[in-house]
Amino acid sequence: MHKLESDNHAIVINPHRTPAGVHIRRFNAPVVNDVAGIMFGDRTATRQIVIRRINNDLQFISDTHRLYDAPPYPLIFWKGQDGYCVNIKQRDPVTGAEANQNVSSKDFYSRCLMIRRSRDNIILRFRELCQQFMVDMYVKKESERLRYLRHNQQKLLAEKYIHLRDAIANNADTAEIGNSVILPSSYIGSPRHMQEYI
Structure with a gap:
């Protein structure tokens, strides 16, 4: 989002220079073949x-x-x-x-x-x-x-899930319940998916 004042500029890249104050191995070449993505914040918001x-x-x-x-x-x-x-x-x-x-x-x-x-x-x-x-x-x-x-929580019948019903029936703190999104067991990595393998 930065706007340059003029087109008379040069970009200089020093690939072997490590910036001061950062970890010494931060810019090392990868040593494994794995690639990862990190999602933070509201993962359902549009990018x-x-x-x-x-x-x-x-x-x-x-x-x-x-x-x-x-x-x-x-x-x-x-x-x-x-x-x-x-x-x-x-x-x-x-x-x-x-x-x-x-x-x-x-x-x-x-x-x-x-x-x-x-x-x-x-x-x-x-x-x-x-x-x-x-x-x-x-x-x-x-x-x-x-x-x-x-x-699509209504379509997925999320309100029928037993743990949410139990939390409301036992007068749990409504601030803890909030507007939670219940992930179905078909979503890999969700708590319900992990419980199926226990």
């Missing part, structure tokens, strides 16, 4: 990209918009391709006719990362950028799933 237009207006692009994927990854989407959007319709593979259901973000990004014999997948050639893209899109997919669970 946004802020773009400053030529007329100095700010435009906010939410993570559910089809143009969200291109600005952070101009090398991957160099032709200006659209990314995932919530209203992409599924198609019948035989007839090509549109189906009633929408394509999920998981299916969309699985297709983007698919290895095909007939043509080269350019995304997989970007190494660390490909890993960053995969982690970012995974976090986007998980945020979408958590938003769905938060806004």
